[in-house]
Amino acid sequence: MGKVICAGLGPGDPELMSVKSDRVIRAARHLAFFRKKGRAGQARSIVKDMLRDDVVEYPMEYPVTTELRFDSPEYRQLMVDFYAEWADRLADLATREDVVVLCEGDPFFYGSFMHLHTRLQGRAEVEVLPAIPGMVGCWNALDTPFTWGDDVVTVLMGTLPEADLVDHMTRADALVVMKTGRNLPAVKRALAQAGRLDDAWLVEKGTMPGERIVKLAETGEDDCPYFAIVLVHGQGRRPEASE
Amino acid sequence: MGKVICAGLGPGDPELMSVKSDRVIRAARHLAFFRKKGRAGQARSIVKDMLRDDVVEYPMEYPVTTELRFDSPEYRQLMVDFYAEWADRLADLATREDVVVLCEGDPFFYGSFMHLHTRLQGRAEVEVLPAIPGMVGCWNALDTPFTWGDDVVTVLMGTLPEADLVDHMTRADALVVMKTGRNLPAVKRALAQAGRLDDAWLVEKGTMPGERIVKLAETGEDDCPYFAIVLVHGQGRRPEASE
Numbered sequence: 245m246g247k248v249i250c251a252g253l254g255p256g257d258p259e260l261m262s263v264k265s266d267r268v269i270r271a272a273r274h275l276a277f278f279r280k281k282g283r284a285g286q287a288r289s290i291v292k293d294m295l296r297d298d299v300v301e302y303p304m305e306y307p308v309t310t311e312l313r314f315d316s317p318e319y320r321q322l323m324v325d326f327y328a329e330w331a332d333r334l335a336d337l338a339t340r341e342d343v344v345v346l347c348e349g350d351p352f353f354y355g356s357f358m359h360l361h362t363r364l365q366g367r368a369e370v371e372v373l374p375a376i377p378g379m380v381g382c383w384n385a386l387d388t389p390f391t392w393g394d395d396v397v398t399v400l401m402g403t404l405p406e407a408d409l410v411d412h413m414t415r416a417d418a419l420v421v422m423k424t425g426r427n428l429p430a431v432k433r434a435l436a437q438a439g440r441l442d443d444a445w446l447v448e449k450g451t452m453p454g455e456r457i458v459k460l461a462e463t464g465e466d467d468c469p470y471f472a473i474v475l476v477h478g479q480g481r482r483p484e485a486s487e
Numbered sequence: 488m489g490k491v492i493c494a495g496l497g498p499g500d501p502e503l504m505s506v507k508s509d510r511v512i513r514a515a516r517h518l519a520f521f522r523k524k525g526r527a528g529q530a531r532s533i534v535k536d537m538l539r540d541d542v543v544e545y546p547m548e549y550p551v552t553t554e555l556r557f558d559s560p561e562y563r564q565l566m567v568d569f570y571a572e573w574a575d576r577l578a579d580l581a582t583r584e585d586v587v588v589l590c591e592g593d594p595f596f597y598g599s600f601m602h603l604h605t606r607l608q609g610r611a612e613v614e615v616l617p618a619i620p621g622m623v624g625c626w627n628a629l630d631t632p633f634t635w636g637d638d639v640v641t642v643l644m645g646t647l648p649e650a651d652l653v654d655h656m657t658r659a660d661a662l663v664v665m666k667t668g669r670n671l672p673a674v675k676r677a678l679a680q681a682g683r684l685d686d687a688w689l690v691e692k693g694t695m696p697g698e699r700i701v702k703l704a705e706t707g708e709d710d711c712p713y714f715a716i717v718l719v720h721g722q723g724r725r726p727e728a729s730e
Contacts, residue, residue, distance in 0.1 A: 254505070255617070258506070259505065259506050259507040260505045260506070260507060260617060261505065261506060262497070262502065262503045262504065262505060262506070262619065263501070263502050263503070263504060263505070263506060263509050264502040264503060266506050350619070350623050350627075351632075352623075352626055352627060352631070352632045352633045352634075353623065353626075353633055353634055354634050354635060354638075355632070355635075357632075358632035358635050361632060362632075372627060372630065373627075374498070374503060374619055374623050374624055374627035374694075375619065375623075376505065376593070376617055376618065376619050376623075377620075377623060380593050380595075380596065380617050380618075380619075380620060381617055383595055383596075384593075384595060384615060384616075384617035387615065388595070389594075389595045389598070389600075389601035389604060389605075390595045390596055391595075391596055391597050391642075392597060392598075392601050393644075394644040394646050394647055394666075395597075395644075396641065396642065396643055396644075396647070396651075396655060397640075397641065397642040398639065398640065398641045398642075398659065399634075399639065399640040399641075400639055401636075401637040401638075401639075403637050404637055404639070408639075411658070412639060412658065415654070415655065415658070416641065423637075451617075
């Protein structure tokens with residue numbers, strides 16, 4: 245009787261994964277990971293030098309990327325079937341042996357594994373190993389404390405309506421914006437409206453080869469890297485009332 | 488010529504620190520860490536089974552805890568002197584050898600090391616190793632995805648004015664409240680006012696021996712553990728506009 249172990253990989257540098265994830269991945273006989281069709285896969289490339297010679301790999305290839313609108317019924321059905329099929333396969337494997345599922349960043353923080361986690365409940369033992377979220381790797385790359393004192397941090401997805409972005413950006417001290425990509429122009433406009441654009445950094449491929457750090461205000465209109473996070477540091481808000 | 492290496496320890500379980508922090512700590516000849524007077528120190532206890540026999544330890548003991556109001560001029564001066572003195576000592580040590588400074592959680596996320604980091608600039612080479620923040624260890628302990636879809640996450644300090652807490656709690660999807668302790672009654676009132684109390688969890692000593700997880704609504708008036716985080720999960724906000 246085995247179990248499904250989801251190993252969080254952290255921000256990208258293999259040295260930044262946990263001692264536990266490192267050990268579990270090196271010992272894995274069965275290894276599953278998400279990837280886009282026709283790509284090596286980011287998760288798989290992080291662990292490339294760590295695998296057993298006799299590892300059996302299960303690339304879980306997303307059925308679509310940009311061919312369908314992500315809110316169309318066809319897309320949703322494809323994804324539902326995809327996750328259901330892999331939950332079946334992993335649950336079946338786990339009746340006999342352990343299977344390790346790779347997950348970039350921290351699995352419970354916007355991770356794709358949640359779709360399998362939900363479907364595996366009651367069918368297989370599941371263990372999730374936490375990891376350094378991508379945003380933590382990115383603010384570490386900036387080599388400056390991200391938050392201190394009583395700073396309020398808000399994490400936003402670039403896919404949110406622009407008015408919502410402005411609203412949150414105005415209220416928080418420190419900001420993280422994920423899912424930037426083609427939403428980056430809207431994110432920039434929202435930051436400018438909230439008066440925070442000049443303090444914003446764009447970190448692409450944080451902690452990984454090809455890491456790039458630039459002031460967001462200095463990026464061009466069509467500079468919308470896919471794997472990038474926007475960060476605005478807190479300034480150390482002081483409590484107004486005494487403890 | 489050495490450097491000051493701040494090794495993030497993660498949420499508490501030694502297996503959850505990064506491969507890099509683990510290696511650096513095991514090799515450390517000089518080891519500094521913060522602690523309260525008369526206490527072993529949380530950071531030091533996490534690494535207790537990892538140290539070299541000939542390690543030289545530098546406990547950096549906070550000059551005060553609760554004797555003075557934290558916003559009094561006397562308290563501020565004591566802390567300024569304390570950090571200045573240790574920055575001097577670490578910078579001096581680093582002219583000859585590496586010195587490792589331990590830091591619970593992630594050093595750049597509300598970490599005490601920032602006070603040394605600022606003061607060491609230009610005086611010593613400083614390297615900061617990121618780690619899993621305490622809140623990530625806590626939401627992992629709840630074994631449920633913390634955020635998905637377009638959830639907005641807000642991280643709040645329990646020391647904020649109650650009206651500010653309510654304001655942020657009403658707007659965010661997922662919530663983290665740190666620095667709870669004696670502020671917990673105010674945090675509970677604010678969550679109730681924002682309609683989120685029934686979804687809130689209290690995680691004490693997440694990932695550590697003595698870990699305790701309870702529904703916040705079911706805690707008593709005087710149940711205000713010091714090392715605890717309040718969490719409210721996101722529900723997977725769906726984007727209103729298409730990508």
